[in-house]
Amino acid sequence: RFLQQPRSGNIIMPPGPPGLPLLGNALQLPREFLHYKFVEWAKEYGPVFSLNVAGKPWLVVNNWKTAADILDRRSAVTSDRLPSIKSQQFLARNNAMVGGPHGPLWRLFRKGTHESLNIRACSAYCSMQEEEAGHTVRGLLEHPELPIEVHMSRTASSVVWRVLYGGDSLPLNQYHGGQRIEKMMDYLLKANLPLNSVVDTFPFLRPVIANSKWLRRRADEWYEEMTAIFNQFYDESCSRTVSTGSDSYRSTCKIFQAMVEKEEITKVRGAWSVGTTFMAGQDTTATQMRWFVQAMMLYPEVAKKAHEELDRVVRDRPPTFGDRENLPYIQAVVKEVLRWRPSAPLSIPHYSSEEFEYNGYVIPKGTFILDNIWATLHDPELYPDPSTFNPSRFLDEHGQVRAAPLDTHDDLLGFGHGRRVCPGKDLAVNSMYILIATLLWALEFKLPVDESGKEVVPDPMEMVDIFIAVHPKSFKFNVAPRFPDVLERLGVS
Numbered sequence: 345r346f347l348q349q350p351r352s353g354n355i356i357m358p359p360g361p362p363g364l365p366l367l368g369n370a371l372q373l374p375r376e377f378l379h380y381k382f383v384e385w386a387k388e389y390g391p392v393f394s395l396n397v398a399g400k401p402w403l404v405v406n407n408w409k410t411a412a413d414i415l416d417r418r419s420a421v422t423s424d425r426l427p428s429i430k431s432q433q434f435l436a437r438n439n440a441m442v443g444g445p446h447g448p449l450w451r452l453f454r455k456g457t458h459e460s461l462n463i464r465a466c467s468a469y470c471s472m473q474e475e476e477a478g479h480t481v482r483g484l485l486e487h488p489e490l491p492i493e494v495h496m497s498r499t500a501s502s503v504v505w506r507v508l509y510g511g512d513s514l515p516l517n518q519y520h521g522g523q524r525i526e527k528m529m530d531y532l533l534k535a536n537l538p539l540n541s542v543v544d545t546f547p548f549l550r551p552v553i554a555n556s557k558w559l560r561r562r563a564d565e566w567y568e569e570m571t572a573i574f575n576q577f578y579d580e581s582c583s584r585t586v587s588t589g590s591d592s593y594r595s596t597c598k599i600f601q602a603m604v605e606k607e608e609i610t611k612v613r614g615a616w617s618v619g620t621t622f623m624a625g626q627d628t629t630a631t632q633m634r635w636f637v638q639a640m641m642l643y644p645e646v647a648k649k650a651h652e653e654l655d656r657v658v659r660d661r662p663p664t665f666g667d668r669e670n671l672p673y674i675q676a677v678v679k680e681v682l683r684w685r686p687s688a689p690l691s692i693p694h695y696s697s698e699e700f701e702y703n704g705y706v707i708p709k710g711t712f713i714l715d716n717i718w719a720t721l722h723d724p725e726l727y728p729d730p731s732t733f734n735p736s737r738f739l740d741e742h743g744q745v746r747a748a749p750l751d752t753h754d755d756l757l758g759f760g761h762g763r764r765v766c767p768g769k770d771l772a773v774n775s776m777y778i779l780i781a782t783l784l785w786a787l788e789f790k791l792p793v794d795e796s797g798k799e800v801v802p803d804p805m806e807m808v809d810i811f812i813a814v815h816p817k818s819f820k821f822n823v824a825p826r827f828p829d830v831l832e833r834l835g836v837s
């Protein structure tokens with residue numbers, strides 16, 4: 345308790361678990377699945393509690409109400425990101441907007457991404473997304489030997505690639521441009537892992553490293569290579585016109601190119617904005633779709649209800665975006681996938697840029713704020729029996745999608761809060777809708793069997809924490825076509 349007391353002036357932090365002198369709660373934090381530990385602490389200390397991690401104040405927000413109060417309503421002062429020396433300053437040279445400060449540069453980045461990804465702009469990508477859903481069915485049927493992560497990663501990358509860079513559909517099982525970015529991203533993500541950066545643990549080393557070419561050499565090489573890749577994709581994109589099916593659109597690169605021409609942003613920052621958006625948008629959507637496949641194998645009664653709805657509404661032709669309003673159960677499956685297994689259970693941490701007041705507490709400037717999305721989406725008060733995959737929880741007594749209760753973000757779950765809310769949320773939900781509808785229309789998901797004929801049942805609690813994102817552990821799957829000529833019907837034979 346002593347360590348939760350004000351450190352200076354009138355700071356009053358909410359209570360939290362007691363810690364050790366100097367180290368505070370640092371040794372009590374598990375290295376992975378922090379969100380589970382926070383759920384335990386929230387039961388004891390309430391939905392918003394504080395920690396002291398080696399002298400640094402942390403605030404953990406664990407339900408929809410506190411998230412709305414702190415991250416939405418006070419977003420003017422709770423939308424910063426932790427200043428990270430290794431990843432932001434040395435690796436990305438302050439060009440990575442996702443982890444960057446809440447300032448003028450970030451506003452330009454949001455302006456460009458919003459123009460490209462807002463809900464109206466997204467309508468231009470629908471025919472491309474329908475086509476990608478068809479390619480995914482073909483991939484699953486023609487290459488069932490490939491792991492589910494390879495299929496879903498191709499699909500998610502391809503959609504984001506085509507929107508951001510206006511390129512062609514990405515191939516399955518062949519090295520492509522998107523993978524060049526993904527490979528590089530790994531190093532940047534790992535630099536953010538707690539205690540993975542010497543300079544962030546001991547910030548007094550910053551000037552020493554900044555002034556030594558030899559100590560900085562790995563970071564410099566990484567930056568040069570990343571920038572060359574981003575610039576190459578950006579230049580190629582700026583010279584193409586995109587047209588898919590009945591739609592044509594400006595790639596995100598072209599939107600940033602117009603901003604570069606108006607001298608609002610430099611070219612290198614435009615290229616980095618697009619590249620880091622690709623990084624943020626690819627893995628998240630792919631992870632949600634892997635959970636969807638697992639859920640369909642574990643909950644065949646859900647797949648059956650979805651098949652009944654699709655058979656009644658679209659019958660023997662593939663679903664389209666035009667069918668969405670008539671497919672409430674499919675919409676509810678999309679919501680339940682996002683609720684059941686959010687791909688970023690602790691969101692991306694926020695940081696307070698000013699001292700602020702909340703419920704009688706006074707939270708200091710420089711507080712690391714963790715949004716425990718997992719706790720919110722597994723709160724039994726809002727979602728009874730939260731560990732069961734049950735899309736019907738989102739439907740009213742007439743079988744229609746129920747209106748989202750105030751402040752719950754029930755209409756777009758798992759995309760974060762406040763000014764930092766995910767700018768790709770509408771594109772992601774559109775991708776998930778058309779993929780889920782098309783995969784369920786085209787395929788029967790079954791549990792695979794082992795050599796002795798026994799069903800292999802995946803455990804939905806087996807997950808891999810890779811910092812920010814949490815994936816399902818790799819699992820086997822089995823699919824069969826629901827129509828003998830399914831690929832012809834999809835136009836992808």
Ligand code: HEM
Pocket residue numbers: 441442443454457504620621622624625626628629632686687688691692693694715758759760761762763764765766767768769771772773
């Ligand atoms: C189902 C898929 C997705 C999920 C679950 C998801 C989730 C999130 C979350 C939780 C955040 C952090 C929000 C916060 O700080 O409060 C975020 C940020 C972000 N997302 Fe997504 N996202 C998804 C798809 C996408 C897509 C498709 C794109 C773009 C093509 C995208 C681009 C971004 C960017 C650029 C940020 C950083 C925003 C900022 O710092 O201002 N995301 N996302």
